[in-house]
Amino acid sequence: MIPRAVLIGNPSVGKSLIFNHLTGLGVEVSNYPGTTVGVMQGVVHYEDAEFNLVDLPGIYSLAGNSVEEEMVREYLLTEDISLLIAVLDAKHLERNLYLLLQVAEMKKPLLVILNMMDDAEAAGKIIDTESLGQKLGVPVIPSVATNGKNLDEIAKAVLKGEVPAPSVAIPYDHHIEAAVHSLQKYYGVSQPEALWALENLNIHTITPEIHENALIIAGEIERRHMMSPEQIVAANRHNLAKQIATSVTKDAPPRRRRDLDELLTRGFPGLPILIIIMVSILLIVFTLGGVLEEIIVTLMTTYIADPFHALNLDPLVDTVGGAVILALMSGLGIAFPYVFLFYLFISVLEDTGYLTRAAFLADRSMHKLGLHGQGLIPMVLSFGCSVPAIMSTRLLPTKREQFIASVLVTMLPCSARTVVISGIVASFIGFGAAFSIYAIVFVLVFIVGCILSRITPGEQFGMILEMAQLRKPVASHVLRKSWMRVREFIYIAMPLLLVSSIFLGLFEYYGLVQMFEQFINPFSTAVLGLPGFAFTALMFGILRKEMAFETLAVMGGTTDLASILSSSQLYIFALVCALFIPCISTIAVLMREIGTRRALMITVFTLCLGLGVGALAKLILIG
Numbered sequence: 001m002i003p004r005a006v007l008i009g010n011p012s013v014g015k016s017l018i019f020n021h022l023t024g025l026g027v028e029v030s031n032y033p034g035t036t037v038g039v040m041q042g043v044v045h046y047e048d049a050e051f052n053l054v055d056l057p058g059i060y061s062l063a064g065n066s067v068e069e070e071m072v073r074e075y076l077l078t079e080d081i082s083l084l085i086a087v088l089d090a091k092h093l094e095r096n097l098y099l100l101l102q103v104a105e106m107k108k109p110l111l112v113i114l115n116m117m118d119d120a121e122a123a124g125k126i127i128d129t130e131s132l133g134q135k136l137g138v139p140v141i142p143s144v145a146t147n148g149k150n151l152d153e154i155a156k157a158v159l160k161g162e163v164p165a166p167s168v169a170i171p172y173d174h175h176i177e178a179a180v181h182s183l184q185k186y187y188g189v190s191q192p193e194a195l196w197a198l199e200n201l202n203i204h205t206i207t208p209e210i211h212e213n214a215l216i217i218a219g220e221i222e223r224r225h226m227m228s229p230e231q232i233v234a235a236n237r238h239n240l241a242k243q244i245a246t247s248v249t250k251d252a253p254p255r256r257r258r259d260l261d262e263l264l265t266r267g268f269p270g271l272p273i274l275i276i277i278m279v280s281i282l283l284i285v286f287t288l289g290g291v292l293e294e295i296i297v298t299l300m301t302t303y304i305a306d307p308f309h310a311l312n313l314d315p316l317v318d319t320v321g322g323a324v325i326l327a328l329m330s331g332l333g334i335a336f337p338y339v340f341l342f343y344l345f346i347s348v349l350e351d352t353g354y355l356t357r358a359a360f361l362a363d364r365s366m367h368k369l370g371l372h373g374q375g376l377i378p379m380v381l382s383f384g385c386s387v388p389a390i391m392s393t394r395l396l397p398t399k400r401e402q403f404i405a406s407v408l409v410t411m412l413p414c415s416a417r418t419v420v421i422s423g424i425v426a427s428f429i430g431f432g433a434a435f436s437i438y439a440i441v442f443v444l445v446f447i448v449g450c451i452l453s454r455i456t457p458g459e460q461f462g463m464i465l466e467m468a469q470l471r472k473p474v475a476s477h478v479l480r481k482s483w484m485r486v487r488e489f490i491y492i493a494m495p496l497l498l499v500s501s502i503f504l505g506l507f508e509y510y511g512l513v514q515m516f517e518q519f520i521n522p523f524s525t526a527v528l529g530l531p532g533f534a535f536t537a538l539m540f541g542i543l544r545k546e547m548a549f550e551t552l553a554v555m556g557g558t559t560d561l562a563s564i565l566s567s568s569q570l571y572i573f574a575l576v577c578a579l580f581i582p583c584i585s586t587i588a589v590l591m592r593e594i595g596t597r598r599a600l601m602i603t604v605f606t607l608c609l610g611l612g613v614g615a616l617a618k619l620i621l622i623g
Contacts, residue, residue, distance in 0.1 A: 009087035011058030046155035090120035097241035104166035124254035137167025292337035323505035351473040370453025416545035568621040580610035
């Protein structure tokens with residue numbers, strides 16, 4: 001049987017970085033059964049052996065009622081685990097030890113990774129890892145995950161299979177100890193289960209009878225101490241965590257460094273910096289993407305398209321083959337450069353820790369949209385792809401905020417829409433026109449957000465957000481993360497594009513496309529000022545947004561779109577595409593995250609919004 005190791009720890013301690021370093025690109029992300037919480041699983045190959053590695057969601061405690069905390073408790077109770085790997089932030093050792101002490105009570109083999117040792121040393125904290133290991137009764141490996149330091153020791157420890165269960169024990173109040181002992185004796189539950197019953201937590205192994213008796217005991221303890229069992233237990237854990245952290249840590253002069261947080265989290269110059277960063281990313285994506293597009297399209301035209309058409313093949317083969325070649329040129333030559341570049345910059349922002357600063361900075365402004373600053377994170381992610389952005393709305397504390405954020409995310413231009421805006425408007429009209437589409441979208445997002453914040457039922461809460469450490473991004477990590485995101489385009493979008501191009505070529509050969517164009521042309525021309533083939537391309541955008549652009553090139557028979565549509569028509573096409581129905585993947589995730597009814601509401605709303613704004617643009621630009 002292949003061993004299974006499980007990573008557990010607080011948020012932002014480097015678990016995901018360790019996971020990605022050990023597993024590479026062969027990662028599976030799935031929801032844990034019965035929950036909406038995503039769990040990452042991968043296989044680690046080391047020398048001639050392998051083991052499964054699981055990355056659990058980051059939590060601060062096992063004694064909580066959040067979806068993530070409940071899921072982690074159930075996982076630790078029910079799953080077959082060969083080794084638990086607790087990842088700690090060395091700079092905040094005391095806080096991280098609180099969760100570790102809870103995990104230690106599970107009495108499973110435990111390995112401790114003391115990560116971010118460089119940050120701790122920079123802050124003047126010297127930690128005696130050997131002494132820490134002796135106090136916990138388990139091996140402690142110091143690490144700096146950003147450069148892979150000592151991570152191979154994890155693989156050795158898992159495969160060797162000799163890691164012990166922790167020997168550390170929390171000295172609880174004697175009334176708590178007596179209550180736990182009674183529950184264990186009469187009901188056969190484990191120590192963690194008895195404690196969770198006293199803390200009134202939901203556990204599937206705790207029967208109603210156990211739960212009822214635990215509440216009676218908890219009430220008696222509260223009367224004696226004037227404190228709830230949860231408060232007493234938490235205080236006992238915190239005291240031991242503080243005692244251990246203090247005993248193994250020595251203070252040294254911290255390294256002097258500029259505190260960039262003061263610059264990045266103040267209204268000035270923080271907001272101008274945020275605007276400059278986002279505008280600069282768009283400019284670089286537009287400019288460099290355009291250069292790469294021209295190079296790739298020229299090469300593919302010279303060495304693939306022209307030689308193919310020179311063969312003078314059967315008309316059916318020539319039509320279908322030409323459509324497939326145009327699809328390849330559009331996908332690899334036009335869409336791919338923009339998608340990859342955008343993901344590259346998003347990964348840099350994540351790895352530097354800047355995204356949390358941006359969220360803090362935007363908190364006050366986000367309140368007007370019915371969100372708090374953390375709502376900025378799904379919005380920034382939406383510039384890469386709407387699917388992970390909507391999934392990240394789980395971080396928001398209420399269903400109300402999740403719904404508002406989901407609506408706004410579907411309106412913001414993802415990298416696929418950026419492909420349309422940059423490949424059509426920036427390339428054939430100009431940067432100014434491209435930025436004007438972003439300006440229109442942002443104004444609409446603000447208006448819709450303000451309206452939703454007033455009409456959506458539910459409470460709005462404040463923000464508690466931990467600032468990730470500012471770091472220099474590591475090129476290999478950024479490239480790996482960018483590739484993992486862009487490969488969805490290659491594995492999913494490109495096959496869809498090629499298959500749809502084959503059908504499009506067949507439909508064109510047999511005249512079906514012309515029939516649909518003639519049917520839709522009166523509506524398309526009257527409402528949007530676009531010919532029927534352009535509206536047909538918009539419909540293909542429901543599969544993948546960049547396919548609207550690529551299909552337009554296929555149906556127009558050229559990648560020189562300025563030769564088949566006027567500047568006004570190109571502008572309207574891109575504007576409608578940016579606001580039109582979200583892609584099928586986004587709709588599917590919306591249905592899973594916020595429900596079918598609300599997902600259909602958003603779909604109908606974006607359809608009406610795209611057509612309405614397109615009709616208004618037609619009146620202004622064409623008349």
